[in-house]
Amino acid sequence: MHELSIAYSLVDLASQSAIEAGATRVNSVHVRLGALAGVVRGALEFSYEIACAGTLLEGSTLVVKELPVRVYCAACDMEVELPSVQRFCCPRCDTPSGDLRQGRELDIEAIEIDVPGDVKGEEHGNTGATDSQGDSEQK
């Protein structure tokens, strides 16, 4: 059960972005969770509340968007959604495919924040790829 340590990482990342944007409160955090991320949704939701205590995120809502596994099927020449993570075969033609296109996501997509009226900042946050790094993380 590593969801608690994941929840702490999530809260750290969201708090940092919220503080940089001058937020006084975080209302909600939107997360994308792939079916192969190795994270149990219920356990993450449970841990989230604990990890939020005493931060700008206290009392906020965690909104989880679950993403199914998608692979590329060479035979069909298209991306297909797998109905089960136990069977990596195209649901259309039954050809095995390990060419994963979606399913490992464990990302914060966005946060909804309250900012005092006089704080006018440009859009913070990174609009690049999900694995791109924020400057504040660099050493």
Added chain:
Amino acid sequence: METRVLQIRKGILNKNDEIARKLRERLQACGLLTINLVSSPGSGKTAFLQRTLRTLREEGKTAAALVGDLATDNDARRLAEAGMPVKQINTDGRCHLEAQMISDHLADWDLASFEYLFIENVGNLVCPSSYDLGEDVRVVLLSVTEGEDKPLKYPNIFNSADIAVITKMDLAEACEFDLEAARANIQSVRPGMQILTTSAKTGAGMSEWLACLSQQKQARCAVV
């Protein structure tokens, strides 16, 4: 007061991923092949690694190992008998290793003097799948005593691995282990994955495993 939506689009484990990325660069620059061994508790990771280190030593190769456990240094002591440098990482109850722990434990080793670095992860088929340790190759072990359907029960970790090693083959007959069913289940969650069968006790399959490591090392060096 104004409410607005801030786009973040970052990996939650991005701190770990970034440490792992730098670690991988550092290890590759030293010419090392790094192997992360994952499996459930009791699948024979330590015995398998012990035999691997011993055989590498006999062949005049150099390797080092980091071994993760919630507590005790029993595994490090067992592995040290193979005559290669070994360090224990105690996670103090945490169910997985993280990239920072690996980085911290490499500090006083001359990495350029090793050809292989093995990381024996905490015995757990769930949590270690989420954490990149900077490895080049992730190897998932499955022992014949665990049952053929383990890959279907833990698809995440099997799907995230590069090679599957079936261990304790010397017990296969006694356990009525159905090797073909196990192979089919591994292929079902990770089509095309290389599967090796081994016994650390008899040494069966170890030369194929070492040949596979050597191939991985050559392939990696060709890329880098």
